[in-house]
Amino acid sequence: MNAARKYAVESLSYDVLVIGAGGAGLRAAVAISDAGLSVGVVSKSLLGKAHTVMAEGGVAAAMAHVDADDNWEVHFRDTMKSGHFINNARMVELLTTEAPERVLELESWGAVFDRTPEGDIMQRAFGAHSYRRLCHVGDHTGKELLRTLQNRVTHLGVTFYPEVIVTRLFLIDGRIAGALAYQRRDGHFLLFQTRAVVLATGGWGRLYATSSNSWESTGDGTALAVTAGATLSDMEMVQFHPTGMVWPPGVRGLLVTEGVRGEGGVLVNAEGRRFMADYDAERMELSSRDVVARAIYREVQAGRGTPHGGAWLDITARGSDFINRKLPSMRAQFLALADVDITRQPMEVAPTCHYMMGGVRVDPDTCTTAVPGLFAAGEVAAGLHGANRLGGNSLADLLVFGKRSGEGAAAFARQAPSPPAVSTRQVQAEIDRVLKPLERVDGPSPYQLHSDLQQLMSHHAGLARTGSALSEGLYHLLELREQARHLAVPGGTLYNPGWNLALDLDALLLLGEAIIDSALERTESRGAHFREDCPAEDPAWAQVNVVITQDEEGALHVGTAPVVPPGPRLQHILSPLDGQSTAGRTGS
Amino acid sequence: MIEASAGHDREQVLYVYRGDSDHGQEVAYRVPVVPGMVVLDALHFIQAHQAPDLAVRWNCKAAHCGSCSAEINGQPRLLCKTRLDEYGADDLHVQPLHTFPVIRDLVTDVSWNYERAQDLVPAFHPDESPPFHLQQWEVDRVEEFHRCIECFLCQDACHVLREHGLFGQYWGPQLMVRVAELEMHPMDTGNRTALLHGAAGVGLCNVTHCCSDVCPEGIEITHNAIIPLKERVADQYYDPVGEWLHKLIRPKAKSAVPAPAIQDR
Ligand SMILES: Cc1cc2nc3c(=O)[nH]c(=O)nc-3n(C[C@H](O)[C@H](O)[C@H](O)COP(=O)(O)OP(=O)(O)OC[C@H]3O[C@@H](n4cnc5c(N)ncnc54)[C@H](O)[C@@H]3O)c2cc1C
Ligand code: SF4
Ligand code: SF4
């Protein structure tokens, strides 16, 4: 095919470009628009389809509507404890103090939540939260959150670009100057010239074979950031949600919300035993996700798994009225896809890759990264969740840090001079690069390579890890990277999923390597990171985060950075902890 | 990705529309059937093994996001929720939504719906500021509308748009759900009756129920959203012209959704 073929490049200009239209991106866009600046938002899918729409359980905010003893300090303590104390304490403080305000703000924009008999927002129990804390509406809270923000931005004059995918950030004099994207619906390229970029690109769960994540979750923003000079942190911390569907094969990995356990569902092994008693007798099914996921993994390893290698999750005791009201989507999902009626039968579940605690290192207050003009919020950012995320803290994260990142970017853009225009040479070089897979006639298929990569990550860097398996995984990953240089895809640039996947693989391969490097570095087990060859938690490792940077040649470098310690005020909140459980403790 | 090695007992032929807005045709693909397989799985198998550039939208694979709307044997369906075993040994024809222009293969241009959402003013408009005090029954009344996944299958099925193409006169059932959601919100004080009567054209709906029949979320669009909205309009306007138009555009076929002419897109 003729490489000189011409492609249209449309040039656009905004004060701030937001990459991502999940909860974090849309909340950032509201903040930027409120600050009076022009903002464009791009996303890989249509408006309202981002991952956030799938969140089911709820948003964590210590409003104390149900349990009067709850307050931000208890929420702070729960979050730090769940994160095994490598969280950024300032981020946790901001999250727990600001979440209630952000949730109420959603109400003023039209969101509805389930109510208490007193007429306040209802809150439900969730794993490792000391009190009933998750504001929710049925089991479609993420949709409520995203729709509300969607309706809000729709009427604020924010320009939205659906199915527009960024492949490169341009820097001039070390500062953000623009971004190049392709538009699926016509195969054209868009050049955004901008003073600041907010990355709100979500996670990279598509690295694993069994995953609750959609095709979008390939970590593009994380890869763009590290390549631009930002630092990544905690990449070894991959959350496996304890309860994914396992059967039939087509639904393997689909999420079964933690709300099922929050509303009273119990986990039982093939022998009929409520096995959580052996792993965390106090919190049982509502223990933290790392503990429950590992418990199911261990039961299956010990030969006590269900027919398809999982555990039974049973909520039938609650009766059909209750289940239909509180978990309607779950009931429909199992009926339609697995022929299981959860009001009468148990669900078969096993761990599924769900969330990335790691990501781009940011300043807690403004969400700025190490690159001037580049901001990050939501799942793409690291620090808030430490070694393990608490359910419901992600939706709260999107609201609190979505707003903060938007304000941070707006403040930066307001004082920053206009960057010089991105040169046509730079733009052409990037277009030439992304067109390569379409120009090759013969080569590996991106689907095959993606599948190989997923198998590799699941086997070598999954829920249980060892140094030797990780090293072997790294070796194979580098082989796959070599193959990726020869990918070939038929068709053109117009809505071509094969081509799109070929480009997504760049990010996945880079982040896969970052995960393995980081997992090799942390020679202990902590939270979601479980090393069978060093199973104990090592206090020395509580002092540092594992960090990754990339050099000019593209090589990754792994190192450590000291954990940002809690200030004296926060220290005081943590002091009563001393390693014991906070369950049932009254907040003080 | 589902691999053939997962153990399959039979093969299924899918006839999938391949083409763009100008021309295209159905192409036959043979896929191994595994237990519980949905049409989207089959299309992913085709992408991985036969047609890497087959265009189809999806995100959640769990009927939560409303991305994978298409027509299966002429019926508006979610690809991720439609099991192959529903069709037994029948042929399977997978076509893009009929009511919206094709971009490529199974992907259609649904931007019209988002543009109408932009025209929906006033947006949510409360007189008070939160915290609101509401009862669960008040939430339940609108919760149904909040379940909408914006799949636009109802828009695809509605004969006012599908057969009569009256895009300039009626916003279609999905937007009526959106208006109902606002109008029935206990804290909202905005008035959208003039909009409903005018640009949004609720009068053109002649309550055939086709939209409700295809809604994957089981929203009672006609009875719970549209009829109450019509009543609000009737309270304020009497509209002989609307009455007349309304009679003129009765659906041609009695079947729930008129079958599209396959292939001639
Ligand atoms: C099934 C499920 C249930 C969950 N339930 C809960 C829950 O109950 N409570 C909770 O707190 N959390 C929950 N989570 C986690 C939470 O939903 C996510 O972590 C969160 O929604 C991520 O939001 P985000 O805004 O960071 O990114 P996302 O919502 O993932 O959005 C990312 C956006 O970035 C865009 N994007 C990415 N790359 C590019 C690119 N290169 N160019 C342009 N755009 C790009 C995407 O298109 C998308 O619009 C759940 C997750 C899943 C999968
Ligand atoms: S009831 Fe019939 S005419 Fe009215 S919106 Fe639904 S499909 Fe269209
Ligand atoms: S009302 Fe139902 S059919 Fe229509 S867009 Fe919403 S979910 Fe889809």
Ligand code: FES
């Ligand atoms: S993929 Fe989300 S509804 Fe089908």
